[in-house]
Amino acid sequence: MFRDRQMSSSATSRVAVIGLGSMGYGMATSLRRAGFEVTGCDVTADAVARFVADGGKGAKSPAEAARDADIVVSVVVNAAQTEAILFGKDGVAETLAKDAVFISSATMDPDIARRLAKQLEATGRHYLDAPISGGAQRAAQGELTILASGGAAAFAKARPALDAMAAKLYELGDAAGQGAAFKMINQLLAGVHIAAASEAIAFAAKQGLDIRKVYEVITASAGNSWMFENRMPHVLDGDYAPRSAVEIFVKDLGIIQDMARNARFPVPVSAAALQMFLMTAAAGMGRDDDASVARMYAQVTGTKLPGDK
């Protein structure tokens, strides 16, 4: 089901990385470390300049970055940005070689992933649906988890780059959309767990419990989740500098609602969780760390949490 990372056998391939944010920069760095010739591109000129100063190559547009590339790795936030990179003005579809592969890592509705793949494949290029998870540090170490699906040719073309970026590569199906669907199931759970952790820890504080003891007890008990364990230290420290922002789950739980409504499948638990992220964004914390949902509960209810003035 997954492959250990291995040295690439096509270390001279040329890769374009579109999007040099915290994830994309680390992925581009991992690709360079594995021996690829990497051209970076970003809407922020500073990010490109930094990448060039580190020894990479820079490009002014996706089209320019993709010229002569065998592999394009797209590391942007959503479906709209992915579509613009592919088919917008100065998009990669203008220049990308026939038989090259476009690796899309944005989290999106599986239906849109299928549509983008179909549209690109009609032009003779390959599309790999490959959402990522693992955070900036693991991106920089080449130790992401990648949830990939696509045709055999797309996998074959992409594999050396995937091996350079991922510690775990799940191969989840032979068409675009499957990777996206697995990622959305993960995001449903992750979002609910952050909202539940926030509800629980703020309610515990309201009852006068020592929330450091709550953290100790819960992480050793059946109520634990990966997100409780990972995010609640931000609440204990009163530190809401964004590692991952509230707006990410406004987006991802929103996609879940759209998918579920289209499928006539009720998802009331994740619908409630989405409202809590929305309420947190509405209170002005959309760009803060997603553990800010706990701060929103505390503010609404007049409950004191660490870091309050």
Added chain:
Amino acid sequence: MFRDRQMSSSATSRVAVIGLGSMGYGMATSLRRAGFEVTGCDVTADAVARFVADGGKGAKSPAEAARDADIVVSVVVNAAQTEAILFGKDGVAETLAKDAVFISSATMDPDIARRLAKQLEATGRHYLDAPISGGAQRAAQGELTILASGGAAAFAKARPALDAMAAKLYELGDAAGQGAAFKMINQLLAGVHIAAASEAIAFAAKQGLDIRKVYEVITASAGNSWMFENRMPHVLDGDYAPRSAVEIFVKDLGIIQDMARNARFPVPVSAAALQMFLMTAAAGMGRDDDASVARMYAQVTGTKLPGDK
């Protein structure tokens, strides 16, 4: 914060265990193994007969079991049963020695735990608020987690029995109610996580994903929870024989709603989860395994899960 189990230094103490269900029977067995003289009592005569056949002593009522006991361990489902065992007809308060300790393990509203403690302490006995977690197997092995709070005298009296029953003993405060409050926070999270896991896996099945692959991916990803990992195998196997029943979370998330409403603290995520347990109970699965929430989602939406005819 917690003590490793150690051999009791008062191995000749007499303990009454009220409630010989799957948890109580195991706890009574662990106490006997540690050298206590244990008298068991249960509303089901068969359970008492089995305990006597195993070498324990039996009693016909809580009052009879508690006569001459130094420690009473109450292992029943809720606050109402606990109150009946304490103060009802043939309750332990009729016979229990002055200075003995009553260890209450039922999950209940902290306000009720405080009231019962106050009422018993007024008669010269000690009350230890000591909810448990860990399941039947760990009960039988003397490896429960116990979330305890109470006065110093209650802890001193109870400690040999706690050491015999628990692998982890959390000492969470010097008055009844704190243990109950920590347990309720755990139950809030546990209940939401079961409902979210059920929503996610049924939605994944609806999208045509291989739910065994979903299990493999999620348990290695940020969407994981203790409950997802523990309960979803029941869905994969189509096996809803009750390890823990839907009705337990109807009760526990109901207590959360009562506590939160009294505290004027909104808990929308756990409120949504409670509705899913209620819906599952309404569909006739209240006594089935709590992973039946996934079956409810599947039935409502016409989604096929393993084990369906």
